[in-house]
Amino acid sequence: MLIFIYMILLAAIFAAAFCVFFDQAILTRRGTIYRVNTDQKKVALTFDDGPSPVWTENILSELKREGIKATFFMIGHHVKKYPEVAKKVAEEGHLIGNHGFAHCVTLYYNPWEIEEEIKYAEQIIKEATGVTTKYYRPPKAWIRKTIKEKVKSLGYHVVLWSLNSKDWVNFNHKKIVEYIEKHVKNGDIILFHDSGNVFSIEGGARTQTVKAISLLAKTLKHNGFKFVTVEELLNG
Ligand SMILES: [Zn+2]
Numbered sequence: 001m002l003i004f005i006y007m008i009l010l011a012a013i014f015a016a017a018f019c020v021f022f023d024q025a026i027l028t029r030r031g032t033i034y035r036v037n038t039d040q041k042k043v044a045l046t047f048d049d050g051p052s053p054v055w056t057e058n059i060l061s062e063l064k065r066e067g068i069k070a071t072f073f074m075i076g077h078h079v080k081k082y083p084e085v086a087k088k089v090a091e092e093g094h095l096i097g098n099h100g101f102a103h104c105v106t107l108y109y110n111p112w113e114i115e116e117e118i119k120y121a122e123q124i125i126k127e128a129t130g131v132t133t134k135y136y137r138p139p140k141a142w143i144r145k146t147i148k149e150k151v152k153s154l155g156y157h158v159v160l161w162s163l164n165s166k167d168w169v170n171f172n173h174k175k176i177v178e179y180i181e182k183h184v185k186n187g188d189i190i191l192f193h194d195s196g197n198v199f200s201i202e203g204g205a206r207t208q209t210v211k212a213i214s215l216l217a218k219t220l221k222h223n224g225f226k227f228v229t230v231e232e233l234l235n236g
Pocket of ligand 1: 048049099103139140
């Protein structure tokens with residue numbers, strides 16, 4: 001019995017270390033848009049898991065202050081709860097992407113289940129914002145080839161990221177910005193979250209994400225970078 005508990009504990013520590021120190025998007029990004037090859041100093045900020053009545057609102061204020069347009073991959077379930085926040089994101093000129101309805105990992109989905117999931121989220125986002133989504137980001141980046149192909153056949157681009165802020169486990173905004181400044185390259189798509197924490201996709205404490213935006217904007221602008229949406233990055 002003691003060995004069993006010990007093994008579960010080890011597995012949990014291993015899983016946590018894997019998530020904190022490794023970026024699983026590296027394993028699944030083939031055939032997706034995770035960055036764009038460009039000689040222009042442009043990057044795209046992306047925010048996942050919203051909208052949140054607290055954090056999305058704060059992030060929108062920071063983005064407005066810095067004159068940045070970003071991309072928000074929204075969860076249908078959250079849009080259903082907070083349609084006004086989703087609408088505000090669209091009204092402020094940001095790009096809205098589809099992050100599925102329930103934030104379930106799609107690894108075990110079959111093609112018609114993924115279609116149902118995406119179309120349902122698409123409908124909810126459309127009702128709230130008037131926007132028809134065409135960029136899809138799979139929860140936690142886990143997606144297999146058949147599902148990628150199915151998503152593309154629905155007219156969607158599958159979008160991951162090339163630079164992970166790890167803002168859900170990094171509790172110091174200066175460290176987040178230092179890490180991004182050190183690793184950023186032209187055409188990077190940078191992952192942040194506007195909802196949730198280590199244990200949940202809703203609520204959470206995104207204070208460090210909010211604080212990071214202004215510092216990151218100033219730092220990267222000083223280094224010659226411009227911030228664009230994923231669509232603008234793709235369209236050159
Ligand atoms: Zn997510």
